Amino acid sequence: MKAGKRKRQRTAKPGGETYVFRLFVAGNESNSTRAGGNLARLCEEHLNGRYQIETVDVLKDAAAAHKNNVLVTPTLVLLKPRPKVTLLGNLNDTRQVLAALRLTGDER
Amino acid sequence: MATPKRRAQRRDAAGPRKRRKELPKVQTGIAGLDEVLSGGLPAGRMTLLNGGAGSGKSLLGLQCLLHSARAGEPGIVVLFEERAAAVRQNAWSLGWDLASLEQKNRLYLMDARLNPEAVVSGDFSIKGLLAVLGQKIKTMRARLIVIDAVDVLLHLYDNPVRERHELYALHEWLLDRGLTTIMTVKTVSQEEAPSRYAFLDFMADCVIHVDQRITAQVTTRRLRVMKYRGSGFGRNEYPFIVGENGINVIPITSSVLQHRPPGPKVSSGQARLDDVLAGGYKRGTSILIVGTAGAGKTTLACVFAQAACRRGERVLYLNFEESPESMVSNMLSPGLALRPLIKSGTLVVQSYLPEAMGVEEHLFHALKALDEVQPRHVVVDAISACTRMGSERAAFEYLMRLLNACKERGITCIYLNQATGLDIVSEISGIGVSSVIDTVILLRQLPIGGAMKRELIVVKSRGSKYSEQFHEFRITDRGIDVVKA
Numbered sequence: 203m204k205a206g207k208r209k210r211q212r213t214a215k216p217g218g219e220t221y222v223f224r225l226f227v228a229g230n231e232s233n234s235t236r237a238g239g240n241l242a243r244l245c246e247e248h249l250n251g252r253y254q255i256e257t258v259d260v261l262k263d264a265a266a267a268h269k270n271n272v273l274v275t276p277t278l279v280l281l282k283p284r285p286k287v288t289l290l291g292n293l294n295d296t297r298q299v300l301a302a303l304r305l306t307g308d309e310r
Numbered sequence: 311m312a313t314p315k316r317r318a319q320r321r322d323a324a325g326p327r328k329r330r331k332e333l334p335k336v337q338t339g340i341a342g343l344d345e346v347l348s349g350g351l352p353a354g355r356m357t358l359l360n361g362g363a364g365s366g367k368s369l370l371g372l373q374c375l376l377h378s379a380r381a382g383e384p385g386i387v388v389l390f391e392e393r394a395a396a397v398r399q400n401a402w403s404l405g406w407d408l409a410s411l412e413q414k415n416r417l418y419l420m421d422a423r424l425n426p427e428a429v430v431s432g433d434f435s436i437k438g439l440l441a442v443l444g445q446k447i448k449t450m451r452a453r454l455i456v457i458d459a460v461d462v463l464l465h466l467y468d469n470p471v472r473e474r475h476e477l478y479a480l481h482e483w484l485l486d487r488g489l490t491t492i493m494t495v496k497t498v499s500q501e502e503a504p505s506r507y508a509f510l511d512f513m514a515d516c517v518i519h520v521d522q523r524i525t526a527q528v529t530t531r532r533l534r535v536m537k538y539r540g541s542g543f544g545r546n547e548y549p550f551i552v553g554e555n556g557i558n559v560i561p562i563t564s565s566v567l568q569h570r571p572p573g574p575k576v577s578s579g580q581a582r583l584d585d586v587l588a589g590g591y592k593r594g595t596s597i598l599i600v601g602t603a604g605a606g607k608t609t610l611a612c613v614f615a616q617a618a619c620r621r622g623e624r625v626l627y628l629n630f631e632e633s634p635e636s637m638v639s640n641m642l643s644p645g646l647a648l649r650p651l652i653k654s655g656t657l658v659v660q661s662y663l664p665e666a667m668g669v670e671e672h673l674f675h676a677l678k679a680l681d682e683v684q685p686r687h688v689v690v691d692a693i694s695a696c697t698r699m700g701s702e703r704a705a706f707e708y709l710m711r712l713l714n715a716c717k718e719r720g721i722t723c724i725y726l727n728q729a730t731g732l733d734i735v736s737e738i739s740g741i742g743v744s745s746v747i748d749t750v751i752l753l754r755q756l757p758i759g760g761a762m763k764r765e766l767i768v769v770k771s772r773g774s775k776y777s778e779q780f781h782e783f784r785i786t787d788r789g790i791d792v793v794k795a
Contacts, residue, residue: 228437291432
């Protein structure tokens with residue numbers, strides 16, 4: 203019971219919204235690849251399949267980067283649920299990323 | 311057998327024909343700056359503009375870009391700090407229409423402000439920026455790019471090694487595309503801390519430092535070229551001003567004296583004074599009139615100005631003591647009618663408050679007036695007021711450069727100097743300019759028999775056989791009258 207509650211808090215609320223991400227990468231440069239891997243892992247661990255990730259390669263689609271004011275890669279944008287969150291970098295700091303995405307519970 | 315050898319030797323003796331390849335340059339469009347840079351910024355390379363807040367570096371960058379854009383070379387401004395709309399608005403105040411150039415695809419303001427709420431987690435690169443920029447460069451065929459406040463971007467890294475690495479990568483990227491780049495960076499004064507971005511100075515091919523400083527409550531702006539790979543440049547500090555249509559760098563005073571030889575004599579406006587001066591003043595020379603308050607300096611100068619104007623010779627009268635209106639009405643008393651001359655445009659009076667601007671700005675206005683009015687004669691009333699431009703040094707600079715400008719153009723230059731003490735002779739020097747003055751006239755007042763008697767004497771007059779005596783003169787209601795000795 204206790205364990206279950208903790209688990210729930212560490213992940214998204216049950217029955218909650220689907221998390222919609224857009225990840226801007228620059229081809230297969232190392233930071234972009236790493237960010238993609240980190241994001242996939244975090245989603246698997248915390249979102250029980252309730253997520254969508256759209257990956258945009260700025261090297262192929264500069265217009266999209268321009269439209270979204272993306273200057274650095276990788277850039278991760280959480281589109282839903284609101285409010286929008288923007289993260290820069292390879293997402294190596296798991297704890298910080300979870301906090302920014304409002305996915306932290308009482309694990310610490 | 312020996313012939314070909316000898317021929318080869320001869321060629322050596324004459325020296326191999328060196329064809330010095332001039333570095334290709336891009337004009338900044340700022341006349342004085344192009345002169346300092348021996349033609350302009352290095353084409354296809356990076357120029358670094360550094361300076362403190364409000365030093366004018368962003369403006370300088372924008373102005374260079376604008377010049378190119380107007381000449382048909384498209385350019386991009388990457389703004390890390392300011393909103394594009396604000397830049398457009400500020401440019402309007404200088405009469406620059408950025409929007410119309412943007413419509414013609416000659417100019418693009420790229421808003422590159424970073425989202426302040428973005429969370430940084432782990433390493434990243436500026437590939438996104440480069441992708442957007444690369445596409446824009448291609449579609450616009452941009453040749454010039456201004457990267458404004460690159461320090462804002464660098465701050466994001468919070469890591470000196472990464473900062474440096476990214477910037478070198480950016481530099482390479484720009485060089486690969488053959489872009490002429492101007493990068494502006496904020497700096498703190500070098501005494502305070504060796505700049506964190508000192509490495510930028512090594513990276514860039516040309517480094518220009520701009521600053522503004524305050525001396526005696528008057529702000530002056532200066533720029534200095536710190537380095538310029540592969541090109542000569544002016545190594546001094548050069549004053550510049552932000553005028554009503556942008557930055558103006560005061561042209562360098564030529565190191566060679568290129569004064570025109572003095573011309574024929576020109577009447578002083580008073581026949582007997584002409585006799586004293588052995589025919590009058592020499593055209594294109596400099597004249598210093600020294601005297602105590604009320605000795606008649608302004609009157610003497612106005613007599614000359616009126617006579618010159620009536621001959622159809624334009625006179626520029628720079629007045630640091632009174633407004634044109636009060637000068638005109640005061641000169642009615644000795645019977646001088648200046649108003650019609652001002653109306654016809656032959657007499658141009660410009661009054662300035664000396665402390666209102668720095669020396670550079672005063673000089674800029676004076677040189678501009680020389681170009682616009684094209685006078686034959688210039689009067690400065692009075693050089694003693696010029697010390698209020700900041701310091702005696704400032705006044706000296708102003709007067710010397712104005713004098714040089716006049717002599718190069720063959721303009722007669724009359725300086726009035728108000729002596730404060732009774733020992734006028736020691737004040738002739740007039741802020742140290744007297745050595746370059748050709749003619750010095752001294753006015754004095756003596757109390758004789760319950761009245762003040764005015765006297766004048768020519769102290770010096772290069773290349774003239776002038777009278778060496780004191781001559782009494784009166785200010786009448788029909789000008790001045792020199793009493794026959």
